[in-house]
Amino acid sequence: MKGIKRVITLKVNGDVHEVETYPNRTLLEVLREELSLTGTKEGCGEGACGSCTVLLDGNPVRSCLLLAIDAQDREVTTIEGLADGSRLDPLQDAFVEHHAIQCGFCTSGMILTARGLLNRHPHPTEDQIKLALSGNACRCTGYTKIIEAVKSVTEGRG
Numbered sequence: 001m002k003g004i005k006r007v008i009t010l011k012v013n014g015d016v017h018e019v020e021t022y023p024n025r026t027l028l029e030v031l032r033e034e035l036s037l038t039g040t041k042e043g044c045g046e047g048a049c050g051s052c053t054v055l056l057d058g059n060p061v062r063s064c065l066l067l068a069i070d071a072q073d074r075e076v077t078t079i080e081g082l083a084d085g086s087r088l089d090p091l092q093d094a095f096v097e098h099h100a101i102q103c104g105f106c107t108s109g110m111i112l113t114a115r116g117l118l119n120r121h122p123h124p125t126e127d128q129i130k131l132a133l134s135g136n137a138c139r140c141t142g143y144t145k146i147i148e149a150v151k152s153v154t155e156g157r158g
């Protein structure tokens, strides 16, 4: 039993969307299935892997754990909205430059988690970077290159 559909208003990457959906749909489901923003990935679906991370008012949240209805009146940023026009976020450039991407499944969540950290602390220590990313799983790169990529941005070498 999903209940009765209702129209919710979401602001995503600066655009306002009216979406007719069930009240028990997660933000992850609505982003991917209703708004076709498939850069946000579903890994575990239960808050453990971080691959579904998006920014909510600039702070990282797990979109698989948040009801879309609860994201109303907030600013949602997905990986599709991180670039400024054709100019990538420095973290996106750094991940490419430092070979911090292999299959790319974890990358959106990693970058948005790191962006959330840098929004709060522009010059974090390596330990703060590791702590911030500790809830994001990557099955490919082994983390060293990911941490190097984030560090390069914090040190102005992005």
Ligand code: FES
Pocket (backbone or CB within 6 Å): 041, 042, 043, 044, 045, 046, 047, 048, 049, 050, 051, 052, 053, 062, 063, 064, 065
């Ligand atoms: S899919 Fe949300 S934390 Fe894994």
Ligand code: FES
Pocket (backbone or CB within 6 Å): 100, 101, 102, 103, 104, 105, 106, 107, 137, 138, 139, 140, 141
């Ligand atoms: S690059 Fe493949 S899971 Fe991280």
